[in-house]
Amino acid sequence: MDTALLIDDVRLTPVLISDPPLLNTQGVHQPYTPRLIVEVVTRGGVTGVGETYGDGAYLAPARPLAEALPGHPVTDVNGLFTLAERVCGGSPTPEGDPQGVDAGGLRGVRTADKLRLSVVSAVEVACLDALGKTLGLPVHALLGGKVRDTVDYSAYLFYRWAEHPAGGEKDDWGAALDPAGIVAQARRFVAGHGFRSFKLKGGVFEPDQEIAAVRALAEAFPGRPLRLDPNGAWSVETSLYVARQLGGVLEYLEDPASGTDRMAEVAAGTDVPLATNMCVTTFPEIAGAFARGAVQVVLSDHHYWGGLHRTRELAAVCRAFGVGLSMHSNTHLGISLAAMTHVAATVPNLDYACDSHYPWQTEDVITARHVFRDGRLAVSDAPGLGVELDRERLAALHRRWLDDDGTLRERDDAAAMRQADPEWVTPAVPRW
Incomplete structure (x- = not known):
């Protein structure tokens, strides 16, 4: 050695x-x-x-x-x-x-x-x-070589407030709390980054309000792929109701219900593909979900699966079982986005545009921020990840x-909500 x-x-x-x-x-x-x-x-x-x-x-x-x-x-x-x-x-x-x-x-x-x-x-x-x-x-060369020169990403839309109730950095996005606000947000993502598909983080309002937002997106961007992700907030019955309302509109519905059992029930009652980054996040969870047809798309995440090599192993399993593949994102910086892009470039069966929170992040630890063009990132051929601290x-x-003081060192979305609503508790699932 x-x-x-x-x-x-x-x-x-x-x-x-x-x-x-x-x-x-x-x-x-x-x-x-x-x-x-x-x-x-x-x-x-x-x-x-x-x-x-x-x-x-x-x-x-x-x-x-x-x-x-x-x-x-x-x-x-x-x-x-x-x-x-x-x-x-x-x-x-x-x-x-x-x-x-x-x-x-x-x-x-x-x-x-x-x-x-x-x-x-x-x-x-x-x-x-x-x-x-x-x-x-x-x-990407260490992973076997790239099969594409660019990787598609999707606009990640959120209901949001104009500012945090207890300080924090300010931005100029404003609030987005209704269909018009979500569409305006999507237009800005298109203008700034060229995204060609859209994912809305749901589970925030009554399902009919979120159905209306997806329909507004479909009207504003006809033919563009749309996804909705309520993070397991709905019952099986509510999930099937939303699937009926948005049949033919959604590219896929992500984690409408919590857990493999509920997802399998939903999948049995709808033709809308179901995606997950919640009930299939480790290899032992694959067998039950795939055997029961609970999910049709897995959103991989190299942080969850143990790195880039294991992400490629997951992709191979999905390919063998005819399950679609995309990539999940959480609040990340440019190092993780670079890693995600390298492994995505090596996976033949990357069936859907990847998620990314990155456009929401105004701070980074790398010298040059990543730039989306036409909703894509170019795959770097520089040595290593192609980024510098x-x-x-x-x-x-x-x-x-x-x-x-330790308050913010542990991410806690419920605690943050209590800054605005002291009575807030994390809702039990299903929430609706």
């Missing part, structure tokens, strides 16, 4: 990044959200970067893994999983979450295994970035994390 490819040091930098007041079924995004930046430094002096969730539950396993990594080859990404299982230990599912839903990612039950996978994902990406820089190859900006966002 070339000693230059051995890990010499790992740096973990938690940050707080600004987040707009975007609404979902659990509440509203906080003014700032935590992310974790991972740097892997090789003995050859090359630094690779990765990114994942920054809540305390993720920092806990990240720290012992970082301490155990020196001496590990950056080429041995398969070995990261065994190492993480050995040194990270287990932790119980967090309390205070009666629906078993991770408020940060809305991904279903949060377990110690899922936490480890999300941490390993950032380390794997950092290792691939370092390896690519060392060899002079882009990450802005160390001054990274330090500033880390200082924000250090200065926080």
Whole structure:
């Protein structure tokens, strides 16, 4: 083994990044959200970067893994999983979450295994970035080579307030609380980024209000693909009602009901394809969902599945079973978007435009922001991920994390909602 490819040091930098007041079924995004930046430094002096969730539950396993990594080859990404299982230990599912839903990612039950996978994902990406820089190859070449030069992304539409009730950064988007507001938001995304498909985050208002918003989008953008995602907020009966109302309008309906059992019931009663990033987020969850026909589209997420190689494994399974594939997004920075774009470029069966929160994020830790053109990102052929850390900006966002009293270091959409409505509690599902 070339000693230059051995890990010499790992740096973990938690940050707080600004987040707009975007609404979902659990509440509203906080003014700032935590992310974790991972740097892997090789003995050859090359630094690779990765990114994942920054809540305390993720920092806990990240720290012992970082301490155990020196001496590990950056080429041995398969070995990261065994190492993480050995040194990270287990932790119980967090309390205070009666629906078993991770408020940060809305991904279903949060377990110690899922936490480890999300941490390993950032380390794997950092290792691939370092390896690519060392060899002079882009990450997509390390994954087998790209099959497309650009990756399609979808406009991610949200009901939102004009500003946070308790401070935070301000923007000029204004409120979007009705169909007209959603259509105006979509027009701005088209004008600024050229998006050609649209996803609306639902589960915020009565279903008929959200049906009206989707119909308004269909009228404003005839023929454009549309998706609706209420994050499991509806009953089976409500899900089927919405599917009937929007049959022929939606490209797919994402997680209308919570859990594989309910999704299977909905799927049996409608021809509208059902997508998920909640009931299929690990390999053990695949068999039951696919066998029962509960989902027709899986939204992969390299943070959930353990990195870029395992995302490609998921894609192969979906291809074998004839299940569609897209990619999920949560509040992320440019490192994660670069990683997402590299792996998306290597997957033959990327059937739908990918999600991305990135246009909502005004802050970043890379020197040059990604630019969408015609709703697409060009796939970088530069060594590694093709991004560089802005160390001054990274330090500033880390200082924000250090200065926080702990209130914002854990993403909690319900707590943020209580700033406006002190009586708010996380709604039980089904909400409607």
